[in-house]
Amino acid sequence: MKRMMNLFDGLLLFAALLAAALLLWHQYARPGEAAARADVYESGNLFESRTLSEDSLIEINGVVIEISGGARVISSTCPDQRCVKRGKILRAGESIVCLPNRVSIMLAGEEALDAVLY
Amino acid sequence: MRFYTDGAKKTARLAICLSLSLIMSALELMLPLPFAPPGVKLGLANLVTLYLLYRYGAPDALIVAVLRVFLTGFLFGGLSSIMFALPGALTALAAMALIKRARVFTPVGASIAGGTCNNLAQLVVAALTVKTAALAYYLPILIASGALTGLIVGLVCTTVLQRTEKA
Numbered sequence: 102m103k104r105m106m107n108l109f110d111g112l113l114l115f116a117a118l119l120a121a122a123l124l125l126w127h128q129y130a131r132p133g134e135a136a137a138r139a140d141v142y143e144s145g146n147l148f149e150s151r152t153l154s155e156d157s158l159i160e161i162n163g164v165v166i167e168i169s170g171g172a173r174v175i176s177s178t179c180p181d182q183r184c185v186k187r188g189k190i191l192r193a194g195e196s197i198v199c200l201p202n203r204v205s206i207m208l209a210g211e212e213a214l215d216a217v218l219y
Numbered sequence: 220m221r222f223y224t225d226g227a228k229k230t231a232r233l234a235i236c237l238s239l240s241l242i243m244s245a246l247e248l249m250l251p252l253p254f255a256p257p258g259v260k261l262g263l264a265n266l267v268t269l270y271l272l273y274r275y276g277a278p279d280a281l282i283v284a285v286l287r288v289f290l291t292g293f294l295f296g297g298l299s300s301i302m303f304a305l306p307g308a309l310t311a312l313a314a315m316a317l318i319k320r321a322r323v324f325t326p327v328g329a330s331i332a333g334g335t336c337n338n339l340a341q342l343v344v345a346a347l348t349v350k351t352a353a354l355a356y357y358l359p360i361l362i363a364s365g366a367l368t369g370l371i372v373g374l375v376c377t378t379v380l381q382r383t384e385k386a
Contacts, residue, residue, distance in 0.1 A: 110328035145350025196353030
């Protein structure tokens with residue numbers, strides 16, 4: 102069997118995996134601040150902003166969101182259910198997105214500035 | 220890049236490759252890989268694109284790749300899938316063509332780049348759709364899976380290229 106890969110391919114692969122690893126580390130490294138409210142967006146427009154201190158349910162576009170200390174998607178009409186599988190988010194700057202239904206939930210802290218891209 | 224004087228031969232060849240890539244797309248949709256995190260696809264269709272790129276050049280690969288994206292959208296549901304798949308396929312092909320030009324890489328390297336770019340482009344389109352940068356959460360897994368599936372597809376394609384050299 103002839104040689105199929107060479108050193109440069111290996112470097113390229115390594116670079117990609119390294120980038121992925123760095124991004125992953127970056128996501129989890131900082132403890133982050135506790136979130137105070139959840140902003141729910143529909144197609145990029147702010148639909149509602151709920152405080153996390155009270156439990157509540159939001160339903161929009163087929164996505165059912167439970168707010169209780171954090172936010173999670175209980176159910177959704179999307180085929181792949183990635184939003185449901187995401188689980189519960191707790192910290193400012195974290196988010197859940199349901200692409201097919203164009204819904205996204207972002208947690209924001211108490212300052213006027215939301216957490217920007219980590 | 221080679222120019223063919225025999226148009227019929229080329230048409231037949233491209234048609235077969237297009238059919239093959241459609242079958243690959245269909246296969247991928249039928250194997251959801253439940254244990255893998257969401258967004259992880261095998262990228263089998265890139266196999267045909269890569270083969271065409273290295274065997275016959277970028278223009279042929281481009282034709283089949285674009286047609287494949289549209290036909291897959293028409294046949295296998297989701298005209299909206301075209302919106303994501305097309306930028307993915309185009310950037311992947313551009314990256315693969317550049318890598319091929321660089322000459323120090325093998326098709327495996329091109330495939331790694333192609334797979335990664337495909338996923339990156341799709342994520343960018345998704346982010347523009349929901350108008351939020353929050354999708355960056357998926358970057359690590361998409362880059363890693365894009366690179367790794369690119370590796371596998373690249374190895375398979377290299378085997379095919381080696382075995383069809385006499386043709």
